[in-house]
Structure formats: structure tokens, C-alpha cells
Amino acid sequence: MTANLADPAVTPEELRRPADGPPEPRAARWRWPLTPKMFIVAGVAAAIGYLALVPLGYLIWGTFFDAQGLDLGSFERAYGDGRMGELWGNSLAFAGGAALLSITVGTTLAYLNVRTAVPFKALFFAASIVPLIVPGILYTVSWIFLASPQIGLLNAFLEPILGTAPFNIFTIWGMIWVEGLHSSPIVFLLMVAAFRSMDPSLEESALMSGATRLQTLRKVTLPLVRPALLSSILVILITSLESFEVPALLGLQNGIYVFTSRIYFVLRSYPQDLGAAGALAVSLLAVAVIGVAVTRLLAGKGSKTYQTVTGKGFRPRPLDLGKWKPVVGVGILFYFFVTVVGPLLVLLYAALLPFYQAPSWEAISSFTLDNFAQVFEMNSAARALKNSLILGIGAATIVMGLMAIAAWISVRSTIPGRGIVEQLSFVPLVIPGIVLGLSISFVYLRFPLPIYGTILILLIAYCTKYMPYGMRYASTSMTQISSELEESAMVSGASWWTTFRRVLLPLLSPGITAGFIYILVVSFRELSSSILLYSPGNEVLSILIWEQFENGSFNVLAAIGVLMVLALMFMVTVAYKLGAKVGLRED
């Protein structure tokens, strides 16, 4: 009964709930006692609802209504195109392929990194984040320099062995390759968090009972991380369906069009056809809603299934790779050379040249630091870097803080309507960035407080945009934490808030850290809503990148990319060091 005194929301029924069933919905008994818990929970839910509904309402209104009332013409404009079947076919093949590749690569790397005594660990971890840092346009163009049939360096190097132009990046396979590799860090970060929180004794039992390594992987390891896998698939599928950078730079050269090219055109013309863009986004919304529902269903089926962080003490211990160690080591070196070192070297090479040319003595003798000097000479570079830092760290902190609580509401609580919180938090993922920017400026131009024109409006935009990712990271981790830990804390008299802070938060730290890093890194290249919402004085780094892309020099752009990789690698390392200080420790 101590628990009851400390926290009236915990009823005796809750404490006696059978440990292995899904939590019983007890809406009839639910009451709203005035406790800090209630304020926090209600506050977080309201914040999520607000952040999600502003752009969603704006988009839906623009899609379904015009000045005269209900109007479905936008659907005809969006889908009436005769090529729609082909566009969707290309889009689905591209997104499906990219998802498959990034899931395979990200999961394998995460598994090797967390669960095995793999060689080159330090280099490895840092390097698997690099594709995330490099802006999509730079990553894609460096692949053109590597694997174009006309000018690809890899093609030139390998021609004596493999014949003329073995690689062609301007194909659907090339698009899948680049997008898949570029997205693999999202999966990597999610899966690292999942593997960190996995009790290795389960795998050890399987091995001891005679299962082979492969069987263990298939029957024990992968099923245990299913929520994280599902989250990854969902996020990657939707982001690849929305992606335009890779299809535009690689696909268009050979006439491979995807359906986002329609969004690109309808949003460029005046008056902007937000209705048609919205009608296209509605399809994505449907995919997202179904996807989230399915992950909830699977994760909710006996919530015990994925709870690997339990009251029994466990220390994640890396598996010894045995005789496979050198093989894996070589494989990893090869992988990094191809996907990380290759593109980065090309970028560095381009950044040192006044204009791009094939490598030669003449090219090397024209190496110059002018491009870097130009970056430092830009009027607003220092200010932009500072603003990006403030926004990146601010958005990452706020989102992960909110989402930690939201994940508790969604995964653990018995509050009626908890599923809606998770659905809402996912909504911004399907909203095109420009629409997000427009909806936010629409609201804050009419808001009584002077938020428009300040850096706060960018912070709100970033929080909205990255909420879906934050939720995936937090809720995936939450499904892994056994409810018995919380229950023990409460039985021992801790209040809900103390339990959350002292028990859950530290245990969630792998997921929170991963989410924090993800948001920090990608917020540095957020452009589509920043460009509309920034004001003189609060420029961000991505605006400078856009500027160079739009009207400037690709080589200066490459220099910015190289500097970004250096700066963000440093920050990611710091974040991980801090994240590793709390929560689960490795041996």
C-alpha cells in the first residue's frame, strides 16, 4: 500500500496484474488525480498533439477544401497523371530496395559492433555515422564521381580487371545503393540501442542447448529486436518514398522518375498547389498509420516478449567471434573503404581543387585550401554554425525528453487513448518540409507572442520534424525494459516521477542517446522548413549549404561537407561518451 500513498495512480489491481499478459485496459477506473505525474503526462501528450496537428490540419485543410467547400480536385491533379503507375512502381522499387539494403547493412553493423568482439571498434562506430552527416546532395555527387560510367574513378581503377565501366550509378540499383547506404545510420543507431539492451544469456542458452550461431541469430536474436526492426523498416520506407535528392541526381539522367518529382513540380509553381502535394502526402500518411498500428500490435502482443532488460542482473557481454574474427575484420575494412572512405576521399579531393577534374599530377599540383578559406570568410558562417549548434542540441534534448515520457505513455501506461499519442508523434514524417514550414509560419504570424522572426520558430519546426524519429528511438527502447523494474521501484515507495527519472531514464539511455545523436546530426542539414522560417541573424548552416548548391561552387560545398564531418564526428563522440556514463555498462 505504500505505493498507493506515494502515487495514487497506482491501484492495487495494477500491482497484482498478472505479469505475462498485456496490461488490462481499465479505462472505467481511470481517474485524473492531481499529481505531478498527471501534469507531466497531460503536458507531454498536449505538446505532441499540438506539434503534430498544426501541420496536419494545415495540410488536410488545403487538400480537401477550397474557398467553396469540400473539393477533391487535388486528388485528380495529383494522381490523374497517366504515368502515375510507372512513377509509383519506380518509387516502390527504389524505397523497398533502399529499405532492404539499409536494414541489412545497419543491423549487421550494429550487431557486430555491440554484440561481438569485432576488431577496429572505435573506427567502426565513428565511421558508421558518417553517411548520416554528409548532406544527401554531396553524398550522391561523390558517388557519381566514383561510379559514373563516364567519369567514375572506381570504373577507371577496375577497368583492367572487370572490363569497361563495371558500375553504373545512374540506374535503379545505383539509386538503391546510394539511398540505402545513406539511410543505414538510422537503422544502425536504432539497432545499436536495441542490441545494447539485450540480455545475452538468452543467446547463450540457445547456443548451449545445441543451436548453431545462425539458428540462434534467426530464432532468438532477431525476434527479440523485432520492434526495432519494424521501426527501422517503417522509417526508411517512408523517408525513401519522400526522398528526391537521390532520384533527381541519379535517376533523371536515365529517365527514371519517381512520384516525388510530381511534388517537386507542384510545389514550385505559383500559386503553389499544396492540395496536390497534400493528396500525395495522404498516401504516405496511410502507409504510416498502418505501419505504426502494426508495430504497436506486434509489440503489444504480450508486452513481455521483448522485455530483455529485467530485474535479473545482466551485463551485456560481447560474443567472441573465434576463427571468424579476421574474416569479419577484413569485411569491415572493405565495407568502410567502399562506403565511407571512398566518398569521403572524393569529397576531400573535390574540396582541395578549384574545380573538379580527374585525378592526375596536374590536378594534385593545383591543390589549394581556397575553398576552406572561402567557407571561413563567409559573412555568416560563424553565426550559422552557432545557431545550428544551439538548434541541434536544443531540438535533440527537447524531443528526446518529450519522447521518453511519450514512449512511457504509449508502451507502458494504461491511459485511454495512449495509441493516439504514438500515431500523432509519427505524423510529421509524412509532411513535406515546405508544408511544415508554411504551416508553422501561418500559425506564428498570428500568435500573440513574438516567436515569428526569432530562433524559437526554428526550434519549434525542428522539434516537430524530428519528433517521429525521437519516438521510434524512445519507444523501441521502452519495449525492452521489463515492467517489473518499475513495479519494484513503486512498491519500494518511489513516486512515479522518481521511478521515471532514476530507473527508466537510465535504462532508456541507449535509445535516448541514439535518438539524440540522430537528431543532432540531421538537424544540421534541415533545409526545407529552415529556409522559409529563418530571419536575418538566425541563419543556420544548411542555408549556407543550400546557397552553394543553388548558385555557388560545388567545391566550396565539398569543403563545407568535410568540415561538417569533422565537427559532427567530434560531437557524436562526446555524446556517446556521455551516454555511456549512464545506464547499462558493458564488461
Added chain:
Amino acid sequence: MRMPRTLARTALAAGAVMVLAACGGNPTAAPAGDAGGPEASGPTEAEQLYEEIAGLSGQERRDRLVELAAEEDGLNLYTSMNADMVDAVTEAFEDEFDIEPSVYRAGSETVLQRILQEQEAGFPGNDVVETNATELMALQQEDVMAQCASPERMEEVPEAGKYEDWVATRFNLFAPSWNTNIISDPPEVWEDLADPKYDGQLALELGDYDWYMALTDYWLEQGKSQEEVDQLWADIVDGAKVVKGHTVMGELMSAGQYGLASSNYTYIVEAMKASGAPLETQPYVNPVIARPNGGSCMKTAQNPATAMLFMDWLLTEGQEVLAAAEATPSTAEIETEIVAVDGQKLLDEGSEWSQRYDDLLSGVEQVSD
């Protein structure tokens, strides 16, 4: 028992969305005709000032504007000029008048969106706008700008750069450019782009539908039939590659991915050439397609005198600054035949042309490698 409750909740959530959306009216409908409503209540203070100064000219006008600007609070400029250009312009303006303009810089579509949103909400964010013709025509239609440039200076601007509410400050020139290591016999007339000898070497840009429109019109005016023009375009696109972005267009060409770019901005090619890239754009293929970029003062300007001073200056001393930043100033003599993109037509038929260009390009045949 559970199902109805879930349904009810979903309905509630959906209802909340609708209510929330309904509160603001239709936010995405184009604010045709009623942009913020400054015109509803007669001329604004800024308009009155423009009116008053319009009668002045020469040094008298300049002195009066400098005097009035001193009482105002800086200058807010929204522009799609590139960074080098805008830095050069603002620095020179500050050197001259000791007023540091505060600049919002973005793509022309974004500049337009921002102004429309602000005007609709009655938020006077900018004093001056400087951007592309299409977007300026849209702003002219929304009736949010007031012509404020000095009539003397406007006389120097060619007809293609003079509009009711705005005036051209510079031109963006579209011309073919080529990699001199790959192309030894560059095109001399636009029709040459259709020549099969450039198959596999020609690149088109994804968003250049304004160029597409202007060139189509030019050919039709030259007496070609619609069929002939269609055939030319089909031959151009046949064997062509599509790229996105003018910077990337230049970069990939200097790297040798293809040898000929149909419609890059000359200033991008000139800048790359200056840094040693093997690119060339001259002798120009005649006529060069020019898209006016211009500026105007806002009716809701909070610093109208400074706005006027800026526009006057940009059309006089500022023209040299623009030229030094590789731009083509609107008052300078251009030594080649020019065909200007028709701003009004772009506004009226822009989305149609954009769709046609998109359809044309997506018919691009597979380049077999």
C-alpha cells in the same frame, strides 16, 4: 465494448483536426485579390511617401531620401540574389549611406511564399523585394508592391525589364555552355542542340521551364510551325541527360560527365571558368535568353524612404556592383541579341509550361551505356 470507444476517439481526434484547421480559414488557398488589405484602407504611409518623392529627381531626390532615411530604422531586404552578390551589394550600400541592410535570402519561390504569408497576416516583414520575374509578377498580381524607382533610372532599363509595379535590376542569361576538352564544335544556333552529334553529351536542367517557354516562343515567332518546334524539342531531348541544379550542372560538366549544357546561367559558368575549369560559353548562341530579375518597394514598408533610396541606388551605383559580381546589370548595354522571358506569361501559364517541360523530359529515352 472496446471497438466503439476506439472509433469514438479516432472520430474525436479527426474532429479536432478539422476544428483546428477551420479556425484559420483555408490557409493554403491563394490569397487572390485580398492580400492583407492595405489597399482597403486607402494608400499606406509608405505609398504616400513614394508619391511625394516621385515628383523629385536628381540630387534633390537623393538628398531628400538620405535625410528621411536617417530617421528610419535600417532596411529589410528579401532577395534571391546569391550570397556573393548580396554581400557585395549590401557592403557597398552600407559604405555609401552607413545603413546596414538586414537580408533574408532564399530561392525565389521561397521569397514569394514568405512575403505572401506575411502580407496575409498583416506582418510587414520587408521593405524591399529583389527576386525573379515570375515571382515579382505574382506579387504584382497580389498588389502588395508599389513602383518606387526613379523614372530617370527606369529610362535606362530596356522595355523587357519594365513592369507596372517593379523594374528589372539585372538579367540572368541562359546560354549553352560546353566542356572544351570534349566539345570541339560548339553549337552556334539553338537549333544545333537537336543535332544527333550531341547525343549522349547534352544535359538539360530539371527546372528550366522558363527557358523552355521562351525558346519555344522565339522559334514560333521566327516562323517555325508548332510541329517543327515539337520535332526540335523531341530531337533535343533524344539522347539528352537531365540534371537537377545549375551548380551541379556546371560541376558535372567540368568533370566530363557530359560535354554540353543546354541552359546554364552564364554567371555560374563564367565563375567556374575563372577558377580554371575547361568550360566556355562564348561566343554566345544567339539570341541569349534573358530572364529579368528585379525589385520593388513594399506598400507596407516600415522604412519606405530607405527602401526607395536602395532601389534608386541599385539602379545607379549598384549596377556596377552587380556587374563586378558577375551579374548582368539591367541598365548596361548587352552586346548580343537578347530574348527576354515574358514575366506575365510565366505567371499566367507557368504551371502549364512546367507540366509540359516535365512531360517532355520524362520522355527522355534511356541512354544506353
